[in-house]
Amino acid sequence: MVVQLVVFMLQLLLYEVDVAQGIKFFLVGLPDNAVKESEQRIRAALKNNGYRIPGKKITINMAPADIRKEGSAYDLPLAIGILSASQQIKSDKVGKYLIMGELSLDCGLQAIKGALPIAVKAREEGYKGIILPKQNAREAAIVSDLEVLGAENILEVINFFNGNKKLELTKIDTRADFYAGLNNNIADFADVKGQENIKRALEIAAAGGHNVIMIGPPGAGKTMLAKRMSGILPPLTLAEALETTKIHSVAGRMSDNDTLMTSRPFRSPHHTISDVALVGGGTNPQPGEISLAHNGVLFLDELPEFKRTVLEVMRQPLEDRVVTISRAKSTVDYPASFMLVSSMNPCPCGYYNHPEKDCLCPPGMVQKYLNKISVPLFDRIDLHVEVTLVSFDELASKAKGENSAEIRERVIEAREVQEKRYSKAKGVHANAQISTKQLQQYCVLNSESQQMLKMAMEKLNLSARAYDRILKVARTIADLEKSNSITSNHIAEAIQYRSLDREGWAG
Numbered sequence: 001m002v003v004q005l006v007v008f009m010l011q012l013l014l015y016e017v018d019v020a021q022g023i024k025f026f027l028v029g030l031p032d033n034a035v036k037e038s039e040q041r042i043r044a045a046l047k048n049n050g051y052r053i054p055g056k057k058i059t060i061n062m063a064p065a066d067i068r069k070e071g072s073a074y075d076l077p078l079a080i081g082i083l084s085a086s087q088q089i090k091s092d093k094v095g096k097y098l099i100m101g102e103l104s105l106d107c108g109l110q111a112i113k114g115a116l117p118i119a120v121k122a123r124e125e126g127y128k129g130i131i132l133p134k135q136n137a138r139e140a141a142i143v144s145d146l147e148v149l150g151a152e153n154i155l156e157v158i159n160f161f162n163g164n165k166k167l168e169l170t171k172i173d174t175r176a177d178f179y180a181g182l183n184n185n186i187a188d189f190a191d192v193k194g195q196e197n198i199k200r201a202l203e204i205a206a207a208g209g210h211n212v213i214m215i216g217p218p219g220a221g222k223t224m225l226a227k228r229m230s231g232i233l234p235p236l237t238l239a240e241a242l243e244t245t246k247i248h249s250v251a252g253r254m255s256d257n258d259t260l261m262t263s264r265p266f267r268s269p270h271h272t273i274s275d276v277a278l279v280g281g282g283t284n285p286q287p288g289e290i291s292l293a294h295n296g297v298l299f300l301d302e303l304p305e306f307k308r309t310v311l312e313v314m315r316q317p318l319e320d321r322v323v324t325i326s327r328a329k330s331t332v333d334y335p336a337s338f339m340l341v342s343s344m345n346p347c348p349c350g351y352y353n354h355p356e357k358d359c360l361c362p363p364g365m366v367q368k369y370l371n372k373i374s375v376p377l378f379d380r381i382d383l384h385v386e387v388t389l390v391s392f393d394e395l396a397s398k399a400k401g402e403n404s405a406e407i408r409e410r411v412i413e414a415r416e417v418q419e420k421r422y423s424k425a426k427g428v429h430a431n432a433q434i435s436t437k438q439l440q441q442y443c444v445l446n447s448e449s450q451q452m453l454k455m456a457m458e459k460l461n462l463s464a465r466a467y468d469r470i471l472k473v474a475r476t477i478a479d480l481e482k483s484n485s486i487t488s489n490h491i492a493e494a495i496q497y498r499s500l501d502r503e504g505w506a507g
Contacts, residue, residue, distance in 0.1 A: 014062075014063040014064075015060065015061070015062060015063075015074075015077055015078070015081050016060070016061040016063065017058070017059070017060050017078075017081035017082055017084070017085040018058070018059045018060075018061075018085065019054060019056050019057070019058055019082070019085045019086050020056060020057045020059070021056060021057060022056055022057025023055060023056065023057060024057050024058075025039055025053070025058050026057075026058065026059045026060065027039065027060050027062070027078075028059070028060070028061050028062065028065065029060075029061050029062030029063060029064075029065045029067075029069060030062070030065060030066065030067065030068045030069060031062060031068075031069045031074075032068060032069065032070045032071075034070060034071055034072050035062075035069050035070065035071070035072070035074055037072075038072065038074060038075045038078050038103070039053075041072075041075055041102075041103045041104075041105060042075060042078060042079045042082065042103060044105040045079065045103045045104065045105055045106065045107040045154060046079065046083075046107075046154075048105065048106055048107060049107045049153075049154070049155055051083060051088060051158070053082055053086075054082075054086040054088075056086070058082060058085075060078060060081065060082075062074075066329070067329070067330075068284075070284050071112075071113070072102040072103075072110075073100050073101065073102055073112040073113070074100070075101060075102050075103035076099055076100060076101030076102070076103060076109065076131075076132075076154060076157065077099040077100065077101075079103060079154055080094060080099055080154075080157060080158075080161070081094075083158065084161070089158050089161045089162050090161055090162055090163065091161075093161055094161060096127065096128040096129070097127060097128060097129050097130060097131050097147075097149070098118065098121075098122040098125075098127050098129075098130045098131070099130075099131045099132070099157075100112055100115075100118060100130070100131075100132045101131075101132055101133045101151070101154075102133070103154060106153075107153045107154045107155055108152065108153045109132075109133035109134070109135075109151055109152060109153055109154065110133060110135075111133050111135040111136055111256055112132065112133060112136055113249065113250060113251070113252035114249050114250045114252075115132060115136035115139045115140045115249055115254075116139050116140060116142060116143070116245055116246050116249040116254075117246050117249060117250060118130065118132070118140070119139075119140035119141075119142070119143040119146060119148065120143055120246075122143075122146060123143050123144075123145060123146045127146070128147055129146060129147025129148065129149055130146060130147070130148055130149065131149045131151060131157060131160075131167065132148075132149075132150065132151075133150065133151065133152075134150035134151060134152050135150075135256040135257060136150070136256075137149075137150030137170040137257075138170060138172055138257045138258065138259050139245075139249060139254055139257075139258055139259060140170070141170040141171060141172045141259070142172065142174050142242070142245070142259055142260055144174070147169060148169070148170045148171075149167035149168070149169060149170070150167070150168060150170050151167055172259055174238075174259070174260060175238065177259050177260060178238055178241055178259075178260050178262055180262075187227050187228045187230075187231055187404075188228065188231060188403050188404045189228050189231070189232065189401060189402060189403060189404045189407060190400050190401050190402065190403035190404070191224075191228075191401075192221060192224060192225060192228065192401060193390055193394045193395050193397065193401070194390040194391065194394035194395075195221055195225065195387070195390060196401075197385075198214065198221075198225055198385055198387055199225070199401075199402070199407070201383050201385040201497060202225060202228075202229060202232070203232065203407050203410065203411060203480070204383065204473060204476050204477060204480065204497075205229075205339065205341070205382070205383055206229065206232045206233050206339075206407075206408075206411045207410070207411045207414035207415065207476050207479065207480055208382075208414070208418070208430055208431035208432050208472060208473065208475070208476030208479070209339055209429075209430035209431065209432035209433060210339070210382035210383055210431070210432045210469075210472065210473060210476065211318065211339060211340040211341070211342075211380060211381045211382050211383070211432070212339075212340070212341055212342070212381065212382065212383040212384075212385060213303065213341075213342045213343065213344065213378075213381045213383070213384055213385070213500075214226070214341075214342070214343045214344075214385050214386075214387045215343075215344055215345075215346050215384065215385070215386050215387065215499065215500070216343075216345070216346070216386060216387030216388060216389075217345065217346070217350045217351055217354050217357075217387075217388075217389060218345060218350045219389065220387040220388060220389050220390070221387065221390065222301075222343035222387050223299075223301055223343060225387075226297075226299045226301070226341045226343060227266070227268075227299070228404060229266070229297050229299075229339070229341055230263065230264045230265075230266045230296060230297055231404035231408065232404050232407045232408045232411055233264050233296070233297070233339075233408070233411065234408070234411060234412045234415050235262075236261070236262065236263070236264055236295060238260075240295045241260045241261055241262060242260065243294070243295065243335065244261050244264075244265060244294055244295045244296070245259075245260050245261045247287050247291055247292060247294055247334065247335070248261060248265075248292060250286070250287060251286055251287050251291075251292060253292065264295060264296035264297065265292060265293050265294065265295065265296030265297070265338075266293075266296055266297045266299065267289050267292050267293040267296070267297070267298050267299065268298075268299040268300075268301065269289045269298075269300070271300075271301070271302055271305040271306045273289065273306070273310060274310065275307075275309055275310050275313050276288065277289060278290060278310055278313065278314070279313050279314070279317065279323055279325075280323055280325055280334055281325050285325045285327065285330075285332045287323075287334045288323070288334075290314065290317055290323065290336045290338055291323060291334040291335060291336050293336075293338040293339075294334075294335045294336055294337055294338055295337060295338070296338060296339070297338065297339050297341050298338045298339070298340050298341070299341045299342070299343075300340070300341075300342040300343075301342070301343050302343065302344060302345070303342040303343065303344045303373060304344055304345075304369055304370070304372040304373055308372060308374070311373060311374070311377055312374060312377070314340070314377070315376055315377060315380065317336040318340065318380045319380070321335065321336055321337040321338075321427075321433070322334070322335055322336055322337075323335075323336045337433075340380075340381065342381070343387075344373075346366065346369075347359055347361045347365060347366045347369050348361055348365060348369055349361050352366050354389075355388075355389075370500070375463075376465075378500055379463050379465040379466050379469070380465065380469075381469075382432065382469045382472060382473050382497070383473060383497040384497055384498055384499040384500045385497060385499065386499050410480060413482075414476065414479040414480050415429075415430065417479045417482075418430050418431055418479060421442065422434070422438075425438065431472045431473075431475045431476045431479070432472055432476075434472065436468055439468060439471050439472070442475065443471040443472070443474070443475050443486060444485070444486070445471075445486055445491070446485070446486075446487070446488075448487075448488045449474075449486060449487060449488045449490075449491045452488050452491050452492060452495075453467070453470065453471075453491055453495070456470070456495045456498075460498065462498070466498060469498075470491070470494045470495060470498065471486075471494075473494040473497060474486050474490040474491050474493070474494040475490075477490040477493055477494060478490045
């Protein structure tokens, strides 16, 4: 008897199970070792609960046969297919549900990766519902018009197909859950003493979606400031939350019983990270840190300590906001629209240009340290901000600074202006995303501003990309001031955020 089931990988897979005369178990269709080992898990789980794998020739085909199948999430559909083909359970409803789950030896079901995109695909293909581990049920229930049935063990699934007991239908109010979780940021800019000029720069970065680097001595508060960036970014929209949750679901970063992500991601990988871990990839392509930071912040602390090759692979994603991972038989696109926030010491000892402590680095070491980061990468960072140490009076002051909520309100207003301005431009939502062609339309300068920018370009020997960045930042500053036109004051402030372009900065 042949029974067909449907499961999900990079695409929908068809399972065909045939039970015939004989005594051997065949699993075909390019299964990896984890899939092959499912026979032992299935055999033990069924035996411990009164069922068995029949002592006959069992052939399971995982179609299409030319795609490699990886992981342990196929245990449950394999077990149900065997029981159905051997007539130990009724098979009339099996083909109506997409089934996924990993089996324990005691028949319990373990959580799987990618429950949300699996559920989305099930609805697209017209399936009545999806059966999966209970830990993943709330995540999958985000998808409307689909029965999401969570099970704690395989016995519940067997009883469901035999009509003995119903599985609990998981339903959530996606919008209510989403809006209830917004604005739960703990870190607040009000906790930061002093550094008003840095807060201003980070507000500009958040308002326009710009990349930013902070340069300053140890203990100046660079990391503290960076960790508060997510709190001043606009709240996620429902569409952004769904897209972000899908990525984290595929990567297996969702906790049990999680639903939609409601906070913008903040990823802070260690400087020992590899190229693949940052960008994504592997034999079975997985999203990297830059995709996990999609719609949020990627914070790279001590930027020069990262390997040069790791930093260089970010150049293309910073421009295109997408990562394409190509393999011999497949190509995967992962979104990577993130804000790059980075920090660094001005030199290896950390005290170059320090007002009180002497720099201990030998001649030329500061420039050598900066050269660890390529000029093309620096060009892609819109704001270069020098961070100085906070004075004792500022630290001891009991006065509270402006909180994140107040800054966020201004950022949201600026973003709304940009959304309206770029409503007809596909894929553009903030000033940092506009193309060179669109700059000519949206960043028109008067003669005074034009002359000021010309002088800065000639004196600082700026690249064409730096020219674009200055215009984009100036456009954001104007938006924060609710100005339709870019003035010389906006250009002047944008130019001052190009610290590392200044001739002689590093001695």
